[in-house]
Amino acid sequence: xxxxxxxxxxxxxxxxxxxxxxxxxxxxxxxxxxxxxxxxxxxxxxxxxxxxxxxxxxxxxxxxxxxxxxxxxxxxxxxxxxxxxxxxxxxxxxxxxxxxxxxxxxxxxxxxxxxxxxxxxxxxxxxxxxxxxxxxxxxxxxxxxxxxxxxxxxxxxxxxxxxxxxxxxxxxxxxxxxxxxxxxxxxxxxxxxxxxxxxxxxxxxxxxxxxxxxxxxxxxx
Amino acid sequence: xxxxxxxxxxxxxxxxxxxxxxxxxxxxxxxxxxxxxxxxxxxxxxxxxxxxxxxxxxxxxxxxxxxxxxxxxxxxxxxxxxxxxxxxxxxxxxxxxxxxxxxxxxxxxxxxxxxxxxxxxxxxxxxxxxxxxxxxxxxxxxxxxxxxxxxxxxxxxxxxxxxxxxxxxxxxxxxxxxxxxxxxxxxxxxxxxxxxxxxxxxxxxxxxxxxxxxxxxxxxxxxxxxxxxxxxxxxxxxxxxxxxxxxxxxxxxxxxxxxxxxxxxxxxxxxxxxxxxxxxxxxxxxxxxxxxxxxxxxxxxxxxxxxxxxxxxxxxxxxxxxxxxxxxxxxxxxxxxxxxxxxxxxxxxxxxxxxxxxxxxxxxxxxxxxxxxxxxxxxxxxxxxxxxxxxxxxxxxxxxxxxxxxxxxxxxxxxxxxxxxxxxxxxxxxxxxxxxxxxxxxxxxxxxxxxxxxxxxxxxxxxxxxxxxxxxxxxxxxxxxxxxx
Numbered sequence: 005x006x007x008x009x010x011x012x013x014x015x016x017x018x019x020x021x022x023x024x025x026x027x028x029x030x031x032x033x034x035x036x037x038x039x040x041x042x043x044x045x046x047x048x049x050x051x052x053x054x055x056x057x058x059x060x061x062x063x064x065x066x067x068x069x070x071x072x073x074x075x076x077x078x079x080x081x082x083x084x085x086x087x088x089x090x091x092x093x094x095x096x097x098x099x100x101x102x103x104x105x106x107x108x109x110x111x112x113x114x115x116x117x118x119x120x121x122x123x124x125x126x127x128x129x130x131x132x133x134x135x136x137x138x139x140x141x142x143x144x145x146x147x148x149x150x151x152x153x154x155x156x157x158x159x160x161x162x163x164x165x166x167x168x169x170x171x172x173x174x175x176x177x178x179x180x181x182x183x184x185x186x187x188x189x190x191x192x193x194x195x196x197x198x199x200x201x202x203x204x205x206x207x208x209x210x211x212x213x214x215x216x217x218x219x220x221x222x223x224x225x
Numbered sequence: 226x227x228x229x230x231x232x233x234x235x236x237x238x239x240x241x242x243x244x245x246x247x248x249x250x251x252x253x254x255x256x257x258x259x260x261x262x263x264x265x266x267x268x269x270x271x272x273x274x275x276x277x278x279x280x281x282x283x284x285x286x287x288x289x290x291x292x293x294x295x296x297x298x299x300x301x302x303x304x305x306x307x308x309x310x311x312x313x314x315x316x317x318x319x320x321x322x323x324x325x326x327x328x329x330x331x332x333x334x335x336x337x338x339x340x341x342x343x344x345x346x347x348x349x350x351x352x353x354x355x356x357x358x359x360x361x362x363x364x365x366x367x368x369x370x371x372x373x374x375x376x377x378x379x380x381x382x383x384x385x386x387x388x389x390x391x392x393x394x395x396x397x398x399x400x401x402x403x404x405x406x407x408x409x410x411x412x413x414x415x416x417x418x419x420x421x422x423x424x425x426x427x428x429x430x431x432x433x434x435x436x437x438x439x440x441x442x443x444x445x446x447x448x449x450x451x452x453x454x455x456x457x458x459x460x461x462x463x464x465x466x467x468x469x470x471x472x473x474x475x476x477x478x479x480x481x482x483x484x485x486x487x488x489x490x491x492x493x494x495x496x497x498x499x500x501x502x503x504x505x506x507x508x509x510x511x512x513x514x515x516x517x518x519x520x521x522x523x524x525x526x527x528x529x530x531x532x533x534x535x536x537x538x539x540x541x542x543x544x545x546x547x548x549x550x551x552x553x554x555x556x557x558x559x560x561x562x563x564x565x566x567x568x569x570x571x572x573x574x575x576x577x578x579x580x581x582x583x584x585x586x587x588x589x590x591x592x593x594x595x596x597x598x599x600x601x602x603x604x605x606x607x608x609x610x611x612x613x614x615x616x617x618x619x620x621x622x623x624x625x626x627x628x629x630x631x632x633x634x635x636x637x638x639x640x641x642x643x644x645x646x647x648x649x650x651x652x653x654x655x656x657x658x659x660x661x662x663x664x665x666x667x668x669x670x671x672x673x674x675x676x677x678x679x680x681x682x683x684x685x686x687x688x689x690x691x692x693x694x695x696x697x698x699x700x701x702x703x704x705x706x707x708x709x710x
Contacts, residue, residue: 016391016457019464026468030475037494038422044488045418060486061418103415110415112344114355120278125421125485126571128357131265131277133654134571136484143651170273175655177268180276188344199417205492207484209567213648 050099053086060203064106065099067092067194071201073140073211081206092197093159093190102194109195112188121179124199126207132179134208139193139200142212143174162196163189226595226688231604231696234305236312236383239319241602243298244595246326248685250291251588253333255678257284262671266664279340282353282360283333288583289358290329295591296439297376300396302598303446304380307396308387314379321375328368332361349413356420358428359410366411373404391460392449395467396442403435418486425481433502433553434474436587440549441466443590444513444542450597451539452520452532462512469505477502483563484570492563499561503554513546535600535608537691540618541593548585548622556581556629568644573666574636581629584621595688603692605699613687620680627673635666 012018048059053066070087089096097105113119119128122135133141143149144158152172155161165172166189169179184192226248229241260280263270271280304312312318335352342348353360361369377400384397410427414420445463448454479495517539520532533539556578560569569575600608610618639657647653657663 014461016461016464019461019468020391023464023468023471027471027475030472034475034478037490041422041482041487041491042419045416045422045486047416060488061416064415107415108344110417110420111346111349111413114413115342115344115348115352117278117282117341117353117355117360119355119357120282120360121276123571124417127421127424127485128571129278129281130571130573130576131261131281133651134649137650141650174651175658177655177658178272180273180278182341183343185343191344202418202486204484204486205489207567207570208644208649210648212650212653213646 050102056086058086058203062086062198062201063099064102064194064198065097066201067102067105067197068096069201071139071197073137073200079206081209082211083206084201084203086201092194093157093163105191105194106198108188109191109193109198112184112192113195116182116184116188116192125202125204131177135196135199136202136204136208137200137211139197140212148174159190159193159197162193166192226599226602226692228692229598229602232601234311235315236301236304236318237598237601239312239315239322240298240300240302241598242322243294243301244598246329247291247294247298247591248595248688250287250294250329252681252685254284254287254291255674255681257281257287259671259674259678260284262667262674265667266671275337276340279336283336285358286336286360287333292436292583292587292591295594296436298598299443299591299594300376300380300400302594302601303392303396303443304383306450307390307393307446308383310383310387312379313382313386314375317375318379321372324368325372328365328372332365335362336360346413356410356424359424363411366407370407370411373407377401377404390456391463392442392445392456395438395463399435399438399442399467403431403439406430406435421485422482422487425478429478429481430475432582432586433477433499433557434471437470437474437505437549437553438467440545440586440590441470441509443594444509444545447538447542447590447593447597448513448516451535451542452517453534454516454520459516462508466505466509466512469501469508473498473501473504480561480563480566483566496562500558502561503550503558506550506554510546510550513542517543531607534606535596536610537608537614537687538593538596538600540610540614541589541596544618544622545585545589545593548581548589550585552578552581552583552585552629556633568640569636572636572639572644573632574640577629577632577636580625580632584625592684596691599688599692603696605692605695607699608691608695611687611691611694613683614691617680617684617687620676620683622680624673624675624677624680627676628670631666631669631673635663635670638663638666 045061048062050063050065052059053063053069066086068089070090072085072087073082074085076083118124121129121132123130124135126134126136144162149165150156150158150161153161153164155164166184167186168181170181226241226245229238232238257280260271260275261277261284264277264280301312301318339352342352350363353362380400381397384393406427409423441463445459448459449456476494477499479491480499482491482495524530524532560566560574560578596608638660642660643649643653643657647656
């Protein structure tokens with residue numbers, strides 16, 4: 005404005021400068037926080053896993069360990085608990101092989117467009133169950149899906165299901181056959197197991213309570 | 226929208242081309258949405274032929290792309306008005322338009338006919354990247370960056386050459402951020418938390434920061450253009466909006482970092498700043514209505530009846546002012562606090578907010594820009610609403626509101642039963658999906674989707690015909706007046 009403003013509140017120059025300062029400050033704060041967050045969410049190492057040092061996102065070799073999700077009194081919500089070693093598809097995976105498997109699994113999860121039906125870490129489509137803690141889902145642990153697929157372990161049952169999902173319907177809304185190969189299915193299961201070990205600040209809350217509640221039928225039908 | 230003979234600048238004609246493609250993609254978006262809505266009710270519909278993952282992917286991609294087209298079109302349209310200059314690299318701009326349109330067509334055909342690929346890099350490069358909203362394969366990402374560079378050069382160079390208004394200053398600065406942010410969503414990582422961290426930089430810093438500022442800029446331009454609002458007042462408001470939108474929106478990003486593996490401090494940061502996000506939306510609402518009332522008052526005191534020279538556009542700008550506040554502001558605030566979001570995250574609540582916000586904040590103002598474009602194309606002095614304009618407004622607004630309410634109810638069922646009661650998981654999910662009230666809500670969503678689609682047909686029909694009808698009317702009135710004199 006060429007004329008002098010009556011008050012600073014009607015001065016374009018004042019608001020322009022304020023906008024620039026506020027935007028700049030917010031941006032600098034965001035960048036600073038991003039550096040801190042990146043440090044906290046980079047993947048841990050295999051050595052740390054063996055020593056029991058916790059990382060928000062563990063190394064790919066977490067697939068060699070038992071993963072659970074338990075209430076933490078101090079934090080007031082559930083957190084992933086990495087337990088004893090357990091075999092994954094009948095063997096222990098080296099750091100290199102586990103990383104390669106996770107890489108393949110993550111790529112496959114994108115190539116098959118999982119996210120447009122399912123949610124991952126709660127983000128995605130809302131047409132199918134959330135996969136954040138799918139590895140820990142009662143459905144795979146209570147004998148339902150191992151029984152239906154005729155497999156001995158849950159990882160094998162998951163892989164079999166992923167390869168031929170519409171052969172094992174559990175609901176009118178089925179997962180379509182996406183041409184997932186054996187290798188891709190194994191890699192996807194590793195990706196899901198790894199995701200279940202991510203510290204999500206307690207999301208989802210009271211996960212899979214339904215397993216206990218639904219014994220003997222549900223109130224919803 | 227069929228011809229643009231009255232436009233003096235090539236830049237504005239190019240803008241109209243962008244609007245035409247945007248309208249086609251808008252229609253495609255709604256059709257895909259209808260298919261996806263049917264699949265919720267009848268899961269066998271097109272099963273293993275055209276699955277939900279595909280219909281939804283095309284639904285949300287068509288949405289993003291039609292909006293980007295309409296946004297680019299709006300900028301090319303306003304450049305000559307604001308700067309007083311023809312766009313500098315208009316030849317290059319036209320070439321970029323055809324390249325982009327050909328690329329979009331190829332991407333969509335691949336989505337529809339190839340759908341998914343093997344789990345390796347080739348799929349990410351050539352079929353789809355499998356990241357919600359940013360599914361475009363990498364070759365297309367690179368192409369988009371090239372086209373956007375041409376576009377940005379055109380905007381920046383013309384701005385530097387011509388008159389530098391406050392509106393264009395905000396536009397140039399904001400577009401720089403908007404275009405640059407796309408780069409943060411273009412890489413692959415095995416770490417899904419890092420993946421989603423940067424994914425949100427694109428999604429959130431687009432729709433809750435730079436796109437909102439873009440809307441503020443368009444609203445400012447539209448108010449000057451439609452009601453002759455005083456530029457100094459409009460531009461002052463615009464800077465206040467930039468301050469509030471970026472002040473709340475940039476750190477409001479934190480509300481996406483509650484549950485993806487990121488540290489707890491995002492709870493407080495996200496809660497605080499995203500709770501402030503509705504404030505500028507209230508301001509924008511007040512601003513539009515206040516300026517309109519003020520100019521109308523001036524007109525009435527001078528004895529002329531109507532301050533508007535384009536009532537269809539103004540109706541959509543008003544719908545924007547209200548819809549932005551309601552859809553983005555209120556529906557966003559509903560579930561932005563972590564205490565609530567732990568139950569609502571990943572439910573139909575998000576879908577309800579998404580529908581209301583994308584429509585209220587963006588679709589509305591972009592439709593207004595299309596009407597401004599039609600007015601210019603046919604050289605209409607005072608454009609008024611036709612029956613079709615009113616049908617489009619009524620049916621689309623009623624339809625989208627209806628979908629929003631239905632999805633909110635569906636989300637409410639999910640939150641209470643699937644999440645709070647049963648704690649999520651496979652069984653809990655399907656139990657909630659089978660609740661009679663959930664299914665009823667999905668039924669209403671489909672019905673309201675059909676209403677929206679019928680409204681769209683009126684809208685397209687109106688945009689295609691209103692120019693010819695009203696310019697002929699003005700001509701005959703002019704001739705009659707001349708004959709009488």
